[in-house]
Amino acid sequence: MTIKDLAEKTGYSVATVSRVLNDHPHVSERAREEIKRAVDQLGFQINTNARQLKQHANSILVVVKGTSNELFAEMVETIQTLVDKTSYPLHVDYMDEDCNEVLRAIQLLREKKPLGILFLGGNSRNFRKDFEKISVPCVLVSNDASGLPFDNLSSVSTDDRQAARCAMDSLIALGHRKFVIVGGDRTVSDTGRLRYEGCMDAFRNHGISYDEELDYQGVRFSYQDGYNATQKLIANGRPFTALFAAADVMAIGAIRALHNNGLRVPRDVSVMGFDGLILSSFLVPQLSTVAQSAQEMAKRSVEILIQRIEQGGTACHESVPYSLCQRESTRRIDE
Amino acid sequence: MTIKDLAEKTGYSVATVSRVLNDHPHVSERAREEIKRAVDQLGFQINTNARQLKQHANSILVVVKGTSNELFAEMVETIQTLVDKTSYPLHVDYMDEDCNEVLRAIQLLREKKPLGILFLGGNSRNFRKDFEKISVPCVLVSNDASGLPFDNLSSVSTDDRQAARCAMDSLIALGHRKFVIVGGDRTVSDTGRLRYEGCMDAFRNHGISYDEELDYQGVRFSYQDGYNATQKLIANGRPFTALFAAADVMAIGAIRALHNNGLRVPRDVSVMGFDGLILSSFLVPQLSTVAQSAQEMAKRSVEILIQRIEQGGTACHESVPYSLCQRESTRRIDE
């Protein structure tokens, strides 16, 4: 079933059929109706390979790093509704967490010929290495790209460092002095490194002693890793009253590990997460966390991308506000 | 940068270049090397649109219904590793929950020309309506398709009805007699309907009275809907000692709602979920649940699909075992 078949069945030419299919003008009402009816009747489906081979498909591409990242899932939804309001078709591509998102984008660039790309998550090393091959406007979402030398790569992110520092400040204000941190692997995750540094800023400012070796665990952003890391921190035997996890999923694993060791949250240990997943507000206790504005990040990314696509201009780098949610997993302690 | 350019640069013809690109025989070592070098140097990337327009790409397609379904995410990982061991390329396509997965598959069938399709989740109504247009072997995963009249549609699923019944039986064995259920919308979700019927089976068997109107909520599988539904059930004012949620995510929302109403789990109310998400074992209290064998379902689906692709044969329908996890959110009560 091709447009050729459609042409034969309806008695029109492929050109006319194509015009109808693409809602082009210069087609008589009668032809339009007849052809549309035939499309429905015969269950015709267009071949996007052939179409994209010809067309400069004017779509927007979203490359999502990680297939089960709740924060990204929330953002994709927002992006979808926003882009739907424009005339740009949207294409979302999910990939494994430890895939190279830039190489993947280069591949998709050839296939889909999008006008611009939105990266949900990304590793600066990958960008440094291969991004030069991409020339369409791009926006890196949730990571800052201001340090990267590409004027077609904008970014919208949370100020991870400041947000983490703010979280620690709040715990310090609650009277906490002895901390452990379940964070990301600073050698591979930009996010992990920044949030770590934010914590250090707070410690330094308040003269709090902290042993990077004994009180930090750099692991993957998962329940299990959060759990394991916390087990180790407990096993180290250094007392602590507050635990900061650089992601809500790790915080959940951490709370379970604390529980298994007879430590209650927030009675014995205050736990603060990072991200502000929807899930975290349904937990018992509700998770205190630094909430990223997923909606706002998504919104600005789309706006910036479309602006760059339509009006050009060089890269810009924005950070969107975060909000500290003091909920039930943290408490004030007496000195 | 096309194979034509590549041909010019190297002095060979497009045919030879194409052969090298596809690792075909009948190419001299020298030509192979020269061309491969040129590919690297010029950063050539093949145009998959053109390629797929020509080729009957011998890939396997996975259509995932729902972008943030943890259970499916687990299965995709397993599928990926399994298919990687074969020579079939794998293509995973994620779509919104309330999209028509069959129409989407038909579309992708034209684009990617896969040898077979794996459906992760699906609505029997959609299949009944449009599946006839698909002729390649398919496997519906997590829903039973034995009632559907297609001999190229196999299925691998959990026996939802029996599993739900088993869950209720276990709660009854723990002394519970007054139940409420947070389930799916039985009019749209096959899964929701089956799990509901399983509960009814148990009630009937044990002579337990149950008011479908007052004690059942049919909602979407989300935290928020689980929460809202539970609020309503509590507001109805009918006392209950056990709550069954047809999905772990709903159970989590339910627990929070109970908590907000001063009801402790499992002290005041026992809560049992369904799915066995990884998350559920990290909660406090650990969620009692009916765990589906995600791994096993994924494994059998792949096996069946490849078998059908390679050796043909008509559809088969399997159910994989579930396991009842009595953890910390349920308890025995005294009569």
Add this chain to the structure above:
DNA sequence: TTGTACGCGTTATCAA
């Protein structure tokens, strides 16, 4: 072993 030439399904540019 290599090259020529055609066709895949579509869109777009003409001319009618």
Add this chain to the structure above:
DNA sequence: TTGATAACGCGTACAA
């Protein structure tokens, strides 16, 4: 308003 036809980039008979 319509139709014939040339691309798009690639794979593959078939010929050499």
